[in-house]
Amino acid sequence: MKDSARAVIIGGGVVGASTLFHLAKIGWTDVLLLEKSELTSGSTWHAAGGMHTFNGEANISRLQKYTIDLYREIEAMSGQSCGLHANGGLMLAANQGELDSLKLICSRARYLGMETAMISLEEARELNPLIDTSYFTGALWRADGGHCDPSGTTQAYVKAARILGAEVERYTRVLRLDPRADGSWDVVTDKGTVHAEHVINCAGLWAREVGHMVGIELPVLAMEHHYLLTEDIPELRGREREIVNTTDYSGEIYMRQERGGALIGTYEPHGIVWSPVKTPDDFSMQLLPDDFERLAPQFEVGFQHFPALGRVGIRKAINGPFTFAPDGNPLVGPVRGLRNYWVACAVMAGFSQAGGIGLVLSRWMAHGDPGQDIISMDVARFGAFATPQYTSLKVRENYARRFRLAYPNEELPAARPVRRSPIYDRLLAAGAVMGANFGLEHALWFAPPGIAPLETPTYRRSEAFDIVKAECKAVRSAVGLYETSNYGKYEVTGRGARTWLDRIFASRIPAPGRLSLAPMLNPAGRIVGDLSIACLDEERFLIIGSGFAEEFHLRWWQMHGPPADVALRSAASTLTGVSIAGPRARELLQRLVRLDLSGAAFRLFNVAQCAVGLAPAILTRAGFTGELGYEVWTTPDYFLTLYEQLWEAGGDLGLVHFGGRALSSLRLEKNYGSFNKDFRPDYTVAETGLDRFVDFSKSEFIGREAALAERATGPKRRFVVMEVDAIDAEVVGYESIIKDGAAVGYVTSGAYGHCIDKSLAAGYVPGELAREGEVLEIDILGHGCTARVRLQPLYDPKGLRLRS
Numbered sequence: 001m002k003d004s005a006r007a008v009i010i011g012g013g014v015v016g017a018s019t020l021f022h023l024a025k026i027g028w029t030d031v032l033l034l035e036k037s038e039l040t041s042g043s044t045w046h047a048a049g050g051m052h053t054f055n056g057e058a059n060i061s062r063l064q065k066y067t068i069d070l071y072r073e074i075e076a077m078s079g080q081s082c083g084l085h086a087n088g089g090l091m092l093a094a095n096q097g098e099l100d101s102l103k104l105i106c107s108r109a110r111y112l113g114m115e116t117a118m119i120s121l122e123e124a125r126e127l128n129p130l131i132d133t134s135y136f137t138g139a140l141w142r143a144d145g146g147h148c149d150p151s152g153t154t155q156a157y158v159k160a161a162r163i164l165g166a167e168v169e170r171y172t173r174v175l176r177l178d179p180r181a182d183g184s185w186d187v188v189t190d191k192g193t194v195h196a197e198h199v200i201n202c203a204g205l206w207a208r209e210v211g212h213m214v215g216i217e218l219p220v221l222a223m224e225h226h227y228l229l230t231e232d233i234p235e236l237r238g239r240e241r242e243i244v245n246t247t248d249y250s251g252e253i254y255m256r257q258e259r260g261g262a263l264i265g266t267y268e269p270h271g272i273v274w275s276p277v278k279t280p281d282d283f284s285m286q287l288l289p290d291d292f293e294r295l296a297p298q299f300e301v302g303f304q305h306f307p308a309l310g311r312v313g314i315r316k317a318i319n320g321p322f323t324f325a326p327d328g329n330p331l332v333g334p335v336r337g338l339r340n341y342w343v344a345c346a347v348m349a350g351f352s353q354a355g356g357i358g359l360v361l362s363r364w365m366a367h368g369d370p371g372q373d374i375i376s377m378d379v380a381r382f383g384a385f386a387t388p389q390y391t392s393l394k395v396r397e398n399y400a401r402r403f404r405l406a407y408p409n410e411e412l413p414a415a416r417p418v419r420r421s422p423i424y425d426r427l428l429a430a431g432a433v434m435g436a437n438f439g440l441e442h443a444l445w446f447a448p449p450g451i452a453p454l455e456t457p458t459y460r461r462s463e464a465f466d467i468v469k470a471e472c473k474a475v476r477s478a479v480g481l482y483e484t485s486n487y488g489k490y491e492v493t494g495r496g497a498r499t500w501l502d503r504i505f506a507s508r509i510p511a512p513g514r515l516s517l518a519p520m521l522n523p524a525g526r527i528v529g530d531l532s533i534a535c536l537d538e539e540r541f542l543i544i545g546s547g548f549a550e551e552f553h554l555r556w557w558q559m560h561g562p563p564a565d566v567a568l569r570s571a572a573s574t575l576t577g578v579s580i581a582g583p584r585a586r587e588l589l590q591r592l593v594r595l596d597l598s599g600a601a602f603r604l605f606n607v608a609q610c611a612v613g614l615a616p617a618i619l620t621r622a623g624f625t626g627e628l629g630y631e632v633w634t635t636p637d638y639f640l641t642l643y644e645q646l647w648e649a650g651g652d653l654g655l656v657h658f659g660g661r662a663l664s665s666l667r668l669e670k671n672y673g674s675f676n677k678d679f680r681p682d683y684t685v686a687e688t689g690l691d692r693f694v695d696f697s698k699s700e701f702i703g704r705e706a707a708l709a710e711r712a713t714g715p716k717r718r719f720v721v722m723e724v725d726a727i728d729a730e731v732v733g734y735e736s737i738i739k740d741g742a743a744v745g746y747v748t749s750g751a752y753g754h755c756i757d758k759s760l761a762a763g764y765v766p767g768e769l770a771r772e773g774e775v776l777e778i779d780i781l782g783h784g785c786t787a788r789v790r791l792q793p794l795y796d797p798k799g800l801r802l803r804s
């Protein structure tokens with residue numbers, strides 16, 4: 001075994017193999033994969049090999065398509081067959097919600113370049129004659145997908161990687177990872193030590209243990225999973241083509257052809273965690289005991305929906321473990337606080353995802369950037385809240401819901417509440433329907449007295465529609481209170497703070513007493529943050545951003561190292577806040593504040609440290625509603641008092657609570673985009689329109705060269721808000737935007753604009769179509785809805801109310 005390598009990959013399952021291949025392909029040929037047993041001996045060898053492009057996140061779908069398309073390339077390169085059966089996929093719906101979900105997939109697929117179609121049940125039966133169509137109401141067919149041979153595929157990656165110069169050592173167990181002062185690692189194995197610049201945890205079932213080697217607790221857990229192989233099925237005899245791989249959502253069953261019979265698997269509601277505390281060292285190429293009794297009800301449904309399966313015997317049952325993260329998406333990327341330690345684990349769909357994971361990870365390692373937005377599989381989407389118990393509750397929930405479609409208005413209940421603000425109970429008493437953001441409960445909308453704080457999961461307008469409308473109208477006509485504790489909050493202090501921030505952010509850093517909107521770019525000029533910076537004094541800054549991105553932003557800042565004279569810390573749990581917005585906001589706050597809040601004295605983007613009632617606070621004149629608005633920040637010990645005093649002071653002014661749903665509507669009426677939804681690392685600063693906040697006169701900031709180059713040529717596409725002739729549903733996100741029959745862009749977010757009485761969609765279109773009034777079309781749940789570009793906000797286009 002060699003004693004040094006640029007990168008050592010721990011784990012020879014399909015994910016480690018793909019990572020090895022991609023690193024070698026990108027030019028890192030001095031890479032070594034260490035496998036404690038045979039290749040594939042974790043969860044890979046007994047997988048069903050199913051592959052598909054379906055994922056709720058468009059970027060992950062795109063990477064899944066890349067994975068599937070890659071197989072031909074590695075076959076050609078390695079001479080090793082992946083055992084491909086590219087027979088496509090069928091998804092069956094049994095109720096309106098499932099049907100809507102399939103229609104949404106179709107709308108999204110057009111821009112992603114994936115061939116899909118809603119088909120009749122008769123057509124579905126031609127593709128899979130085993131379906132009893134009486135149980136279903138509709139079907140989607142997709143060209144991509146099928147199944148492959150797990151072992152052949154892993155070997156093909158490895159053989160192709162070896163051709164490129166990469167090396168593999170089997171039967172070599174990594175025992176320890178010892179960091180060196182320069183950030184490199186001594187990888188201590190049972191066969192000796194390898195010095196590596198980088199290590200990558202691809203240890204699958206043992207990812208948790210390989211995390212422990214460096215003192216981290218990754219949110220990953222294994223579940224048992226069963227599938228059955230039947231004896232030959234007479235109905236399949238003599239068919240020229242294999243049946244199409246089929247997913248039955250209501251039955252929570254997947255099935256496909258396996259030789260002359262079928263393979264049928266299920267994700268049961270009461271799944272069993274495997275090895276909850278420690279994965280056994282000696283587990284290798286093993287299966288787990290069958291548990292037919294527990295699974296019988298699920299397979300019974302399968303035998304009803306596919307009756308021919310019930311008429312033949314079971315040839316073999318497979319029960320094996322594989323790993324999940326709390327939300328079912330992989331954990332990929334560098335880990336904050338560790339140098340040169342990367343993860344690619346919790347991959348529950350390795351044959352759909354490993355190729356894409358290897359691709360982005362190799363780019364990230366070689367170029368310092370994954371090359372596209374992958375926030376939804378970034379390990380940084382979890383923070384300290386993702387404890388082992390949280391992971392255990394969420395992974396079980398996720399497993400049980402694997403084939404239950406997630407509705408856009410649905411909030412999942414497991415492991416909640418985890419983080420609560422001091423006014424949580426007050427908000428509940430006011431009728432709040434809660435969501436969770438980075439583990440913190442926050443109000444989505446408020447059920448008025450006499451109305452249950454419940455919402456039917458749906459893709460269409462729900463019973464909350466009129467309630468949210470009332471919240472929006474109250475904000476625009478009087479004043480509303482929205483809790484902002486779930487925003488990301490950071491303090492940057494010290495002599496070098498301004499200089500450091502100047503380099504990190506593309507915007508001008510505000511003077512003391514002022515706040516500025518602050519885009520943050522990566523070197524390619526793409527958006528990695530859309531935050532605001534308040535300057536409290538020359539050496540003290542409060543930064544506000546998206547709560548879900550806390551770990552992501554902290555990692556970014558730590559990577560771009562604050563110097564010794566700068567202190568950076570998260571104020572996530574030490575600062576709580578509210579936004580007070582509406583034409584009567586000033587009147588309300590002035591009752592609690594001695595400072596003169598008149599328009600001339602405390603202008604838009606002014607900042608003050610002052611008492612608000614009994615609470616010492618930071619007060620900013622800012623907000624996200626487009627109305628006259630303030631944000632008040634105080635520490636959690638004062639927060640309840642602040643809330644009570646605001647509430648008392650606002651009683652006669654018409655003060656209402658408003659939640660996240662109303663905020664989404666109010667911001668889109670003003671054409672404001674939001675980080676993660678509309679602004680992501682996929683988009684350049686000029687595409688988002690945030691270039692208006694960039695200070696091009698600065699001689700240095702991250703992304704400056706790229707932003708300047710883009711300024712010279714103009715952006716290729718632009719963020720726009722569109723007014724949509726919707727029927728009874730708003731866009732969800734990622735629907736294709738159509739012009740003259742061709743998909744030209746896609747939606748990033750949407751909401752009903754209650755105060756302008758129009759359905760709104762935000763998204764990206766080619767620059768030449770970003771014209772006022774341009775007529776486009778968006779497919780919403782199967783209806784081609786006309787969408788007109790509105791470059792000016794439909795509400796208060798001159799911003800008079802904001803500045804009032």
Ligand SMILES: Cc1cc2nc3c(=O)[nH]c(=O)nc-3n(C[C@H](O)[C@H](O)[C@H](O)COP(=O)(O)OP(=O)(O)OC[C@H]3O[C@@H](n4cnc5c(N)ncnc54)[C@H](O)[C@@H]3O)c2cc1C
Binds near residue numbers: 015040175320345
């Ligand atoms: C029954 C079943 C059916 C499935 N069906 C499908 C399907 O149809 N489609 C699909 O896409 N996915 C399916 N999966 C999931 C799929 O198996 C996983 O996504 C995939 O195997 C994950 O691969 P991995 O490389 O991350 O992990 P693993 O396959 O677990 O590989 C990790 C490797 O790391 C090695 N290792 C661990 N610790 C060390 C150490 N200290 N030193 C050296 N080596 C170490 C292990 O020996 C192991 O080989 C199924 C899983 C099961 C259980």
